[in-house]
Amino acid sequence: MHNSDTGKTLLVLGGSGLVGLEVLRQALADPQISRVVAPTRRPLPAAVNHYAHLDNPQIDFDSLPEDADWWHCDAVICALGTTRKRAGSREAFRAVDRGYVSNCARLARRAGTRTFVLNSSLGASPRSGSFYLRVKGEVEQELGAMGFPSLSLVRPSLLDGDRSENRPGELVGLLVSRAFKPVMPKRLQAVKASDVAATLLQAAITALTGRHVIESNAIVRHR
Ligand SMILES: NC(=O)c1ccc[n+]([C@@H]2O[C@H](COP(=O)([O-])OP(=O)(O)OC[C@H]3O[C@@H](n4cnc5c(N)ncnc54)[C@H](OP(=O)(O)O)[C@@H]3O)[C@@H](O)[C@H]2O)c1
Numbered sequence: 001m002h003n004s005d006t007g008k009t010l011l012v013l014g015g016s017g018l019v020g021l022e023v024l025r026q027a028l029a030d031p032q033i034s035r036v037v038a039p040t041r042r043p044l045p046a047a048v049n050h051y052a053h054l055d056n057p058q059i060d061f062d063s064l065p066e067d068a069d070w071w072h073c074d075a076v077i078c079a080l081g082t083t084r085k086r087a088g089s090r091e092a093f094r095a096v097d098r099g100y101v102s103n104c105a106r107l108a109r110r111a112g113t114r115t116f117v118l119n120s121s122l123g124a125s126p127r128s129g130s131f132y133l134r135v136k137g138e139v140e141q142e143l144g145a146m147g148f149p150s151l152s153l154v155r156p157s158l159l160d161g162d163r164s165e166n167r168p169g170e171l172v173g174l175l176v177s178r179a180f181k182p183v184m185p186k187r188l189q190a191v192k193a194s195d196v197a198a199t200l201l202q203a204a205i206t207a208l209t210g211r212h213v214i215e216s217n218a219i220v221r222h223r
Pocket of ligand 1: 014020082120156
């Protein structure tokens with residue numbers, strides 16, 4: 001991704017999702033960012049798709065456009081992921097949350113991108129007893145082996161935000177989290193998608209050298 005401006009160039013994966021769309025909103029309004037590319041499988045909503053410095057190529061994540069110039073950017077922010085229910089099986093879930101993420105990261109790294117920021121999850125670990133958290137841990141580990149000079153792994157608890165899709169399990173979790181917020185440890189409290197997005201964007205812009213894990217309680221909360 002080449003740009004004559006002095007601002008940063010960003011590649012956003014999962015830009016049509018709850019967190020990804022919020023990353024786009026914030027990045028597109030940020031004067032430090034000069035160009036954003038957000039490849040998705042379906043066009044982004046008009047609410048963000050009118051910015052001149054946003055490109056929204058429609059791609060097939062099973063057949064990535066390896067030679068696209070946008071794999072080279074200042075930072076990748078990845079909020080791409082599915083649920084086991086939506087994917088249809090454990091393996092289909094792993095193919096998205098681990099396979100798609102790793103494949104994109106590898107192409108970005110190969111193109112010379114130095115900074116990668118992942119929206120992971122509270123409890124991510126390759127040794128977790130939960131399949132979901134194990135897959136998140138596996139992808140974190142794969143990213144760690146790719147040689148990004150700056151790698152940030154943001155691990156939010158339950159996400160709070162306006163989701164059109166019906167996810168009854170998450171809704172119950174959110175109601176419980178809201179009701180017990182005063183007595184619940186901060187690291188377990190639900191966190192707003194907009195706060196997660198701000199944390200992801202900040203990590204991408206500052207691009208601190210090394211591997212950084214940002215746990216849910218370190219995500220800055222705004223009113
Ligand atoms: N839900 C929670 O409480 C929670 C908590 C902690 C961490 N997380 C993690 O945070 C990340 C972001 O969550 P979110 O709620 O913002 O996700 P989301 O709203 O479900 O959005 C997911 C994004 O990934 C894309 N995607 C999913 N399956 C795809 C496929 N097969 N091919 C291409 N693109 C695909 C979606 O594109 P489409 O719009 O085309 O579907 C969308 O852009 C996820 O990795 C999730 O596991 C979630």
